[in-house]
Amino acid sequence: MNVEKKHFTCVICPLGCEIDVELQNGKVVSMEGNKCQKGEEFVSQELEEAMRILTTTVSIKGAKWAMLPVRTDKPIPKRLLSKVIEQLATIELHAPVRMYHVIVKGIAGTDANVVATRNMKKVNHPKNAKKDLISRKEG
Amino acid sequence: MDVEADVIVIGSGPAGLTAALHAHESGARNVLLLEREEELGGILKQCIHNGFGLEQFKKDYTGPEYAERLIEELEKTNVQCFLNTMVVSLSPDRTITAVSPEKGVFHIKSRSVVLAMGCRERPRSSINIPGTRPAGVYTAGVAQRFVNIDGYLPGKEVVILGSGDIGLIMARRLTLEGARVKGVYEIMDYPGGLKRNIVQCLNDFDIPLYLSHTVTEIQGKERVEGVVVSKVDQKMNSISGSEQSIPCDTLLLSVGLIPENELSKEAGVELTPITKGPVTTETMETRVPGIFSCGNVSTVFDLVDYVAETGMIAAGNAARFAAGDWKKGRNPVEIIPGENVRMLFPQRYSFKDDLILFVRSAKPIEKPVNIELSPLGMRLKRLYARPNEMIRFKVSRDKLKAVTGPIEVSITER
Ligand code: SF4
Numbered sequence: 001m002n003v004e005k006k007h008f009t010c011v012i013c014p015l016g017c018e019i020d021v022e023l024q025n026g027k028v029v030s031m032e033g034n035k036c037q038k039g040e041e042f043v044s045q046e047l048e049e050a051m052r053i054l055t056t057t058v059s060i061k062g063a064k065w066a067m068l069p070v071r072t073d074k075p076i077p078k079r080l081l082s083k084v085i086e087q088l089a090t091i092e093l094h095a096p097v098r099m100y101h102v103i104v105k106g107i108a109g110t111d112a113n114v115v116a117t118r119n120m121k122k123v124n125h126p127k128n129a130k131k132d133l134i135s136r137k138e139g
Numbered sequence: 140m141d142v143e144a145d146v147i148v149i150g151s152g153p154a155g156l157t158a159a160l161h162a163h164e165s166g167a168r169n170v171l172l173l174e175r176e177e178e179l180g181g182i183l184k185q186c187i188h189n190g191f192g193l194e195q196f197k198k199d200y201t202g203p204e205y206a207e208r209l210i211e212e213l214e215k216t217n218v219q220c221f222l223n224t225m226v227v228s229l230s231p232d233r234t235i236t237a238v239s240p241e242k243g244v245f246h247i248k249s250r251s252v253v254l255a256m257g258c259r260e261r262p263r264s265s266i267n268i269p270g271t272r273p274a275g276v277y278t279a280g281v282a283q284r285f286v287n288i289d290g291y292l293p294g295k296e297v298v299i300l301g302s303g304d305i306g307l308i309m310a311r312r313l314t315l316e317g318a319r320v321k322g323v324y325e326i327m328d329y330p331g332g333l334k335r336n337i338v339q340c341l342n343d344f345d346i347p348l349y350l351s352h353t354v355t356e357i358q359g360k361e362r363v364e365g366v367v368v369s370k371v372d373q374k375m376n377s378i379s380g381s382e383q384s385i386p387c388d389t390l391l392l393s394v395g396l397i398p399e400n401e402l403s404k405e406a407g408v409e410l411t412p413i414t415k416g417p418v419t420t421e422t423m424e425t426r427v428p429g430i431f432s433c434g435n436v437s438t439v440f441d442l443v444d445y446v447a448e449t450g451m452i453a454a455g456n457a458a459r460f461a462a463g464d465w466k467k468g469r470n471p472v473e474i475i476p477g478e479n480v481r482m483l484f485p486q487r488y489s490f491k492d493d494l495i496l497f498v499r500s501a502k503p504i505e506k507p508v509n510i511e512l513s514p515l516g517m518r519l520k521r522l523y524a525r526p527n528e529m530i531r532f533k534v535s536r537d538k539l540k541a542v543t544g545p546i547e548v549s550i551t552e553r
Contacts, residue, residue: 009338015522016334052339055188055201056315057287064177066290069187069203078343085315099207117187118203 002026008046010039019043051075055117058088058103063095063120070103072112080108088114095122141242144171145461146454147235147249149226149402152181153443154434155255156209157450158457162253163216165458170218171247173237175225179213180206181257182280183443185287188308190335194444205443229406231427250461251429253453254403254417258396258435260305266394268300270356275363279305279393283312292316294389298366299323300354304332304441306393311340320344321385324352324368326375329503331393331527333441353377354390363388396439406430411486413476414438420471420489423453424460431457438484438497441529445497452495472542477513477549479504481526488546494534500524500550507553512546515539524550 004023009016019033021043028047034040045051053075057067076084084107091103097120104114146162148155151174159172178184183191186202193199200208213220224239235247260278277285277293283305285291295318299306302325310320323341328351330337341348349368355377356367365386369377398416400408408417408425416437417425425432433453434446459465471489474496476482482499498510503525510519510530519532539546 009334009342011335011338014334014528016338050343052343053189053199054315056312057187057290059290065288067286067288069201069287071187071189071201071204081315099204117201118184118207 006047008043010034010042012038012042021047023047050078052078052081054081054084054114056085056088058091058093058114060093060095060097060120062122063097064123065120068093068097068120069117070114071117072107072110073115074112076107076110076112080110084108084114095120141245142171142247143169144247144249145169146171146251146253146457147233147247148172148253148255148454149229149235150174150181150255150257150434150436151179151220152255152257152434153183153205153209153446154257154436154450154453155181155253156206156213157447158253158255158433158454159218159220160209160213160216161451161454162458163218165455167454167458167461170216171249172213172218172220173224173226173235174220174222177223179210179220179222185280185284186308187287188312191443194442195447202443226402229402229430231407231430233429251431251457252406253423253450253457254408254425254430254432254436255434255450255453256399256402256436258398258439260392261395261397263392266300266392268354268357270358271360273357273359273361273363275359275389276357277389277391279303279309279391282309282389282391286312286316292318293391294318294363294387296321296387297389297391298354298368298385298387299391299393301325301393301395302331302337302348303393303395304336306391307332307336307340309391309393310346311344314344314346318389320346321387322347322349322368324349324354326351326353326371329526331395333527355382357390358384363390366390396435398436398439400436403430403432403436408432413482413486414484416484418487419485420487421452421485421492421494422456422489423449423485424456424489429457429460431460438482440497441527445529445531448495452492456491473545475545475547477511477547479524479550480548482529483548488539488542490536490539493536494539496532496534496548498530498532498548498550500526500530502526504550504552509551509553511549511551513549514544515542515546520553 006021008019022030055071060068101116145167148159183202183206191200191205228236355369358365370381417432423431431453433449469490471487481501484497
């Protein structure tokens with residue numbers, strides 16, 4: 001039999017219960033430390049598929065700043081975070097952009113969209129005209 | 140006088156935006172918002188992560204969304220915003236000298252003033268790390284700006300000193316952008332940031348957090364080549380023999396924030412070592428009549444919701460003051476920290492409003508606690524008290540009527 005122990009910190013409320021879980025063949029056989037039912041739901045969701053909102057930036061031309069902040073409009077599987085970041089690194093936007101403008105629909109095969117999280121106007125003398133801007137890939 | 144105003148708000152971060160909006164809503168006719176940068180929003184613009192406005196708006200906004208929501212509201216009003224405007228002095232009679240590229244040096248006389256300048260990061264010089272002075276040492280907030288606004292990645296191999304929320308958020312951000320964060324080192328024996336940030340920024344990415352550790356040396360000539368970390372004892376002295384060298388090209392400092400009170404001091408506003416911000420009453424009035432203070436310039440809050448709440452209170456009262464609707468009332472009493480209370484805000488009670496009290500515990504207590512207000516005989520129950528989570532609670536004016544002397548607040552195990 002395959003027995004496994006896992007630890008979680010529930011972040012549903014500020015209490016932040018430390019929850020110890022024992023799994024047998026992937027099934028929960030015991031759970032300890034959660035002070036309410038929500039903790040149990042949190043752990044099952046984490047075990048099934050951890051979901052996170054992704055917030056990051058996309059490069060933008062013709063604006064006051066080099067980067068436009070974006071987010072997924074709903075949580076996406078945690079395992080897809082880096083893949084989405086890589087996909088977004090290939091995109092270049094042009095100002096102006098309105099807040100909640102959809103930048104990528106259904107990102108990485110999910111039903112979440114990547115949307116802008118602010119308005120960004122077009123300016124005549126953009127700051128990102130700098131030549132020495134280090135591209136993210138070169139780091 | 141070049142300009143006259145009813146209410147002037149200095150700074151347009153979450154506290155200032157909320158204050159300007161609420162001063163208008165409270166009936167102040169001529170509200171002026173001064174911002175030294177070229178855009179409104181303050182630090183919110185670079186805080187691209189979510190978690191803003193959960194209590195205030197029941198929404199999970201990112202910093203920029205939260206700012207835009209307030210800015211859009213503000214645009215519907217006749218509140219005037221002066222951008223690129225740096226306030227260079229504030230006098231006790233509420234005359235402001237400011238400078239901007241368009242207006243040059245100019246003066247504004249205001250009936251009331253709301254201080255909303257926020258806070259700044261503690262720099263390396265305030266924590267005395269020996270070693271060389273190579274490039275590659277940044278405060279977490281500066282790195283945040285580089286990545287989120289300017290599109291620069293500050294380094295590839297990163298060590299973070301201090302577990303404040305910005306440091307934790309940057310650990311995740313840099314990891315997602317392809318840097319390797321080798322660890323977060325915290326001198327205290329408990330984390331500085333919120334629990335949800337420990338989980339979602341460190342645990343999610345297997346970034347180790349080392350408590351009771353600090354950086355004792357920075358190595359490298361031109362660029363950081365590594366740091367030496369050591370364990371510390373209970374007195375926070377490094378334990379010899381525990382040194383460990385960690386190669387890295389970047390060191391981020393997330394070692395605390397300090398309210399930015401240069402202007403307040405100049406206006407004769409009394410500051411307190413308890414918060415490093417102005418002494419205020421529950422109305423947010425400082426000890427200089429007509430000058431109110433809110434948000435992180437008062438005390439460094441954990442949540443933007445609290446910042447906004449104090450902004451609302453300050454603005455409502457500043458509007459009242461400007462309208463001449465401000466009675467002297469009873470003499471304020473002191474609110475003083477008792478057992479196990481490290482920080483408390485506000486520090487005086489003037490019998491005008493309900494008291495919204497913010498308290499920070501001196502040490503973590505993972506057991507049920509009582510927060511006691513003596514001599515009121517009031518006891519509030521909480522399940523725990525942690526220094527990294529401010530406790531907020533409200534005491535109604537009715538309950539405080541009978542008070543004649545100082546109120547002492549303490550946190551004790553139940
Ligand atoms: S288990 Fe319940 S009480 Fe504990 S942190 Fe989660 S939601 Fe809060």
